[in-house]
Amino acid sequence: MGLRLVLVTGRTLEQAAGMHKGKCSEEYRAAVSRGEIAPENLAALSLAEGGAALLRTEHGTAEVRLFSADLPAGLLFLPLGPFANTLVGDETEGTGMPSFKGIPVEVELL
C-alpha cells in the first residue's frame, strides 16, 4: 500500500522551455516527469531527492522522479505533459474540461 496524496498538474517554465526544444527531447522528458512533494512526504516514503516512484490513479500509472518542494503535506505537483496525461481521466462532468487538478493518487516505491 503506497502513500495517498492529491495530484495537481500545472505549467512550469522548464516544461515550456522543453516544449520549445521539441516534445521528444530529453529536456522535455526530464521537465515533465519531475514530481514535487512536501519534504515530510518524501521522508515518509524513505526516498532520496530525485528518487523514482510509481504514481497510480484510477485512470493510469506513470513513473516519475520525486523531489521535495515547499508544498503542503499531502499534495503532489506534476507539470503538464505526457506523464500527467496518463494519470488524468477523460470524464468532464458535462463541461468539456477533464480534472487536471485534485486527483487522488497513490505513490509506490519502485
Place this chain on the structure above:
Amino acid sequence: MTERTEHVTCTFCGCLCDDITVEHEDGRISSVSRACPNGRAHFLDYAPAPRLPRIRGEEASWEEALAEATRILNAARSPLLYGLSSASTEAIRKAVSLADRLGAFVDSTSSVCHGPTGLAMQAVGEPTCTLGEVRSRADLLLFWGCNPAASHPRHFARYSTTAKGRFVPEGRKGRTVIFVDVRLTPGARSADLFLRVDPGCDFEVLTTLRALVREKPLREQEGVCLGGVSLGVLRDVATRLKSCRYGVAFMGMGLTMTRGRDVNVAELFRLVAELNTYTRFSVIPMRGHGNVTGADQVLTWQSGFPFAVSYARGYPRYGPGEFTAVDLLRRGDADAALILASDPAAHFPSRAAARLASIPTVVLDPEESLTARGATVWLPTGKAGIDVPGSAYRMDGVPLRLRPFLAPRRPSDEEILGRLLEEVTP
C-alpha cells in the same frame, strides 16, 4: 545583412507583448530582445524555411497533401475541427466557415483551459477592463489559481504588479498584491499576502469571502479553518478588497481545472460584481495561447457560442460536455479531425489522445508537433506574426494587428483553409 525590426508582437501567450525587437538575417531570426524565455523560444526555435507536407509520414507535394486532406474531410460523417487558439483571427474565421460547410463539430483549446470561465461568464456576466486600465489604475491585484511567473512571465512587468502606471507611478509599492493558490508558486512569493487554499476548496473560500464582503454575520468556531484559510484572514482580505481604489482579479486553471470548475469561476465573478457596490473592481481571465481569446470571439460572432459548437444539423448548436473535443473523442463520435495550430496529442488525457490517434487527422501547424507527427496529413504552414500576416486578441479582448517581419515562404493557415473550403463538398 542583419535587419532589425521593432514593435514585433509575440503570440506565444495571451499577454501579446508588442514591444519585441527582432534581428534577422537572410530569413532567419538571429536575436530577440525584451521577450521572456517562452517568447524568445517562440521566435528562435521557429525555422521559417519552407517544408514539404507529409502524408502518413512521407513527404508529398502541397497538391497531393491538399487532395488527401480534402478526401479525409469529405469521407468523414462527423469530423471535428479543433485547436484554433494559436492561429490568426483570420485563419480561425476560415476554420469556422469550413466547419459550417462540412456540418462538423468545432471546438477550441478553450474547452480544456478557460471553457468553464466561458460558462461562468454566460451565467453571471463578466465585469472586466483592459490591461491598460490595470497598469494605469489598479492599486489592488488579486491572483487566484494562476501562476503568471511560468505561464505569462511578462505580465507582472508590463501590466500588473511592478508596472508603473499613470495613477500608480510608484509601481509595485503602489499596489497591494494578493495570491490565492494551493501551492506557493514563484509569483506568489512576491505577494503581500498569500492564502493557501486546500485543493478543491476554492468555492468554499470564495463564498465565505462574498458573505464577509456583504457583512453577513458569520459565527467563528474555535479551530475551524475554511478550506485551509481562517475566518480572521478572510475578514482582513474582505476589508482590503472593499477599501481599495481600483481592484482587479486575475484567475487561471486553479479554478477551472479543479472540482467545481465553472461554479468556482462564477463565484469569483459574483464576488467581483458585488465589490462594485463599494469600489471599482474587474476580473480578467489569464488566457494561455496567444489568440485563444480570438478563438472565443470569432466563434461567438460566427455561431453565437464561444466553443463546443456542432454544425451537424446545418445550424450552430452549443454543447459543452457534448460537443467538446475530449467528450467527442471519449464517446468515439468524431470520425476524422482537422487540428489547427494546437497539440492535443501532447495535452489531452491519454485516453482521448489515443482516440485521436485512431482516426484520420489533418494537421495545420508551423512546427512538427506530437500531433503533427502522428497526423495522416501534416501541412507545415507559416507562423502568424513572423512570416505571415494576421491579427490576434490579447487576453483582455483587445485585438492587435500582427507585424510579420520575414518574407512569406510558407502558405498561411488562412490560405490553406481557404483552399479546403473551396474543395470540400458540403
